[in-house]
Amino acid sequence: MKDFNLIGQTHFSERIREGKINLYEAKTIDWDTYDDMRGYHQPAVVESRNYYNKGYGSLKKANYVNLSIDLADNPQSMTFLKKYRSTKRTQVAMYVAAGLSFISGVALMLSEGKEESWGPNNRPDFSSNNSSFSRLVPGLVLSGVGMGFAAGGYLMGPSRTRHLKRAVDAYND
Secondary structure, eight states: OOTTSTTOOOOOOEEEEOSSEEEEEEEEEEOOOEETTTEEOOOEEEEEEEEEEETTOOOEEOSHHHHHHHTTTOHHHHHHHHHHHHHHHHHHHHHHHHHHHHHHHHHHHHOOOOOOOBOGGGOBOTTSTTSHHHHHHHHHHHHHHHHHHHHHHHHTHHHHHHHHHHHHHHHHO
């Protein structure tokens, strides 16, 4: 896989599906997992990318645009491919919502308002809408919601890849 790297390095990719369409998976592995106390650990997969070819053609990135051209003659494959695209769009929307929510929460927490109004007995009146406490809680909630959206988007990744593999399997049957 020399053509997919910016600096032209050669990489190897494992073929995971064989048929009219061959599906390949290239994994980036973190080999730097040495621990002084226990020695080496199992290497962790950092990133996984899929490529394919039809027959003996050159490899292409396995994305909706490329696959929709090559799988167009199989309706069942196109159904799985549309699920793949829908899942990817939902995942991107969740990441955008996560970023906006997190940034809004942090901005709300850092925004300056009026000083706390002091109630009787020289104690701060936290019920006042301008207190820093009244900005802290909603800011933390917004940041937490953002983290939830990010986790949800991350957890959708395996589902998206499963739809891609099912589309290739349906074409090869």
